[in-house]
Amino acid sequence: MLIRIKRGWELPESQATPEDVFLKRRSLLKAAAAGPLLLGAGGLLAACDEAPNQVAEAAEDPKPVEDPSAGLYPVERNERYVLDRPITDETLATTYNNYYEFGSSKNIWQKAQALPIRPWTVAIDGMVETPMQIGIDDLLARMPLEERLYRHRCVEAWSMAVPYSGFPMKALVDLARPLSSARYVRMETFLDRDTASGQNAAWYPWPYVEGLTMAEATHELAFIATGLYGKPIPKQNGAPLRLAVPWKYGFKHIKGIVRFEFTDERPVSFWEEIQGGEYGFWANVNPEVPHPRWSQATERVLGVDERVPTLLYNGYGEFVADLYKDMDPKAERLFM
Numbered sequence: 001m002l003i004r005i006k007r008g009w010e011l012p013e014s015q016a017t018p019e020d021v022f023l024k025r026r027s028l029l030k031a032a033a034a035g036p037l038l039l040g041a042g043g044l045l046a047a048c049d050e051a052p053n054q055v056a057e058a059a060e061d062p063k064p065v066e067d068p069s070a071g072l073y074p075v076e077r078n079e080r081y082v083l084d085r086p087i088t089d090e091t092l093a094t095t096y097n098n099y100y101e102f103g104s105s106k107n108i109w110q111k112a113q114a115l116p117i118r119p120w121t122v123a124i125d126g127m128v129e130t131p132m133q134i135g136i137d138d139l140l141a142r143m144p145l146e147e148r149l150y151r152h153r154c155v156e157a158w159s160m161a162v163p164y165s166g167f168p169m170k171a172l173v174d175l176a177r178p179l180s181s182a183r184y185v186r187m188e189t190f191l192d193r194d195t196a197s198g199q200n201a202a203w204y205p206w207p208y209v210e211g212l213t214m215a216e217a218t219h220e221l222a223f224i225a226t227g228l229y230g231k232p233i234p235k236q237n238g239a240p241l242r243l244a245v246p247w248k249y250g251f252k253h254i255k256g257i258v259r260f261e262f263t264d265e266r267p268v269s270f271w272e273e274i275q276g277g278e279y280g281f282w283a284n285v286n287p288e289v290p291h292p293r294w295s296q297a298t299e300r301v302l303g304v305d306e307r308v309p310t311l312l313y314n315g316y317g318e319f320v321a322d323l324y325k326d327m328d329p330k331a332e333r334l335f336m
C-alpha cells in the first residue's frame with residue numbers, strides 16, 4: 001500500500017492526515033507492548049485468589065475521577081448575551097471537537113479523557129507586577145463565575161451555540177496586574193507528549209499558542225470558559241480552562257491553557273505559524289472575506305441540516321466593531 005504523507009502545512013485545517021497514520025502505528029505499538037506486560041501481571045497474580053478480578057480491573061479504563069470543581073456549577077446566567085438560534089445539543093457539542101493534541105479528526109473526545117486536569121497550575125507572567133503560579137481551584141475561587149450563551153464559528157465553516165460558564169478575561173487581567181508596557185496576552189496550552197499523542201507529531205509547532213491584544217483581552221466579550229452546559233467543561237472542550245472570543249474564528253479559542261504571558265511582542269499563534277497565508281493573528285469573522293480555499297459566506301449549523309448566512313464579527317459587531325475602527329484593513333489582515 002502506498003501512503004502519501006502530506007506535510008502539516010499542506011493540509012486544510014479540517015483534513016485528516018499524517019497524524020492518523022502515525023497514531024494508528026503508535027497505538028499498534030502500544031498494544032504490542034501492553035500485551036506481554038498484562039500477561040506477566042496475570043501470571044504473578046494467579047498465585048492468589050483475587051487474581052481474576054484484579055486482572056479484569058487492570059484491563060479496564062480507570063474510572064473517571066469527579067472534577068473537584070463540579071460543586072461550583074451551575075452558575076447564574078448573564079442574560080446580556082442572547083442567541084439567534086437554538087442551543088446546540090450537548091452530545092453533539094461534546095463529541096464533535098477540534099483538539100489537535102489528541103488527533104486531527106473531530107472524533108477525539110475519548111482520547112482527550114487521558115488528560116490529567118488536577119493538579120493544574122496556571123502561570124501568569126511576563127510583563128506583570130508580580131509573576132505568579134496559581135492552582136486552578138484557587139483561581140476559580142477568586143473569579144466571578146457566570147454563564148453566557150455564545151455562538152461559536154469555526155474557520156472551517158461549521159458553527160454551534162453553547163452555554164459556557166466561566167469568567168470575563170478582564171478579571172484575570174486585573175489579577176495579573178500587567179505593566180503599562182504590556183500590549184498583548186500570549187496564551188499557551190499544556191505540553192504532554194505522553195498523554196496527548198498528537199503532540200508527538202513533529203510537523204506541528206507545539207505547544208498550541210494564541211494571543212490577543214490588551215484591548216481584546218479586557219473587552220467584555222472575552223471570556224475564559226471553565227464550564228459547559230452547567231457543569232465543569234469536558235476535557236475535549238478544553239478543561240480546565242479555555243478561551244471564548246465569539247467574534248473570532250474558533251481556532252483562537254485555545255484549550256487546556258497553562259500560561260498567560262503579558263508581552264509587548266505580538267504572539268505568533270499555532271495556525272499562523274503553520275500556514276500564515278490562511279490563518280492570521282486577528283481572525284475576526286467576516287462572511288465577505290473568503291478563506292483562500294473556501295467561502296466564509298455561510299456556515300453549517302451543527303445538528304441542523306441547513307446552512308445559514310455568516311454574520312460580520314459572528315453577529316457581535318455592536319460589541320466589538322469599535323475595537324478595530326481605527327485600524328487600516330489594508331495594513332492588517334483583520335479577517336483571517
Ligand SMILES: Nc1nc2c(c(=O)[nH]1)N[C@H]1C(S)=C(S)[C@@H](COP(=O)(O)O)O[C@H]1N2
Pocket residue numbers: 093096097098099100101152153154155189208236237238249250251252253254255256
Ligand atoms: N489547544 C488547542 N486549542 C484549540 C484547538 C486545538 O487543536 N488545540 N482547536 C481550536 C479550534 S480550530 C476550534 S474550532 C475550537 C473547537 O472547540 P470545541 O471543540 O469546544 O468546539 O477549539 C480551538 N482550540
Ligand SMILES: [Mo]
Pocket residue numbers: 098153154155156249250251
Ligand atoms: Mo476551528
